Amino acid sequence: MSFVPRDAVEKAVREAIEASPRRNFKQSVDLIVVMRDVDLKSPQGRIREVVFLPYPPNKKVNICVAADGDMAVKAREVAERVLTKEELQGLVGNRKAAKKIAEFCDWVLVRTDLMPLVGRTLAPALGPRGKIPIPVPPNANIVDFVKRYRAAVMLRMKDQPQVMCRVGTEDMKVEEIVENIYKVLNTLEGKLPNARNNIARVIVKTTMGPPVEVMLR
Structure with missing residues (x-):
């Protein structure tokens, strides 16, 4: 996925974690991918996909x-x-x-x-x-x-043209979170008719922190 530069993803992850206020619980790192020109009623718009992350987030999964x-x-x-x-x-x-x-x-x-x-x-x-x-x-x-x-996340697009999922926790290595993000993005690329056009924004944030946008090419 050449239009989502790895260095830009890494920068966004670092900024999201650094900008996040400290809390008395372990915050998740979430990925939000906003779409455009996707018909939510079409097969491409009804995304419902399980993704197995290479690095399981350090959160309890029941x-x-x-x-x-x-x-x-x-x-x-x-x-x-x-x-x-x-x-x-x-x-x-x-x-x-x-x-x-x-x-x-x-x-x-x-x-x-x-x-x-x-x-x-x-x-x-x-x-x-x-x-x-x-x-x-x-x-x-x-x-x-x-x-x-335990390493799985669900990508689901229903009423809004976006998907959101947990890709890590604030105590994980940045490189691991980046790999998890690319696993999600590559999965979406395989589901979208034209990923370069359909992916409008890629955003990283912690549970309580501000959103940080990845600069796309």
Whole structure:
């Protein structure tokens, strides 16, 4: 992505972190990409893509796994919550409990045979929060799946021509954050018909800090 210079991205990341007021919590570093000339009703405008960052942000990610049997046993060693088929059935008609789970879980990994049940119970609460259930094959290594999704972010463009995601934390190396940003930008480039024209602005900011714009070519 030659029109987004690496030195300009690095400069923006450094400025965003330096300009951010100190807080008593670890701030995220967020990336905002503003689009232009993208029809939000077209396939290109309905971006909904999972991106696996090369350097996981130093933030807690709550992974929930819906599974039974051996997969559930292994998931309990690495995931924050495991939902069995019986527990999912108990959520039928209980919107309050489903909402609580949807708020807690950053990612919900679901053994494929339980996807229809999750679709009836959890999906209605996950959707409005920009979250989706992720199908997991029955013979998959759930430990590897959980580890992988700790480094995942969701790119989602719905009502506004922009995407925003976490690309790091203020205590990470600048070079690592820059690599994460390029992974997101390269993913977007593959989804847009003309990235050079469609990407209007690239902005970096911390949770509580001012936005810093990357100077594009």
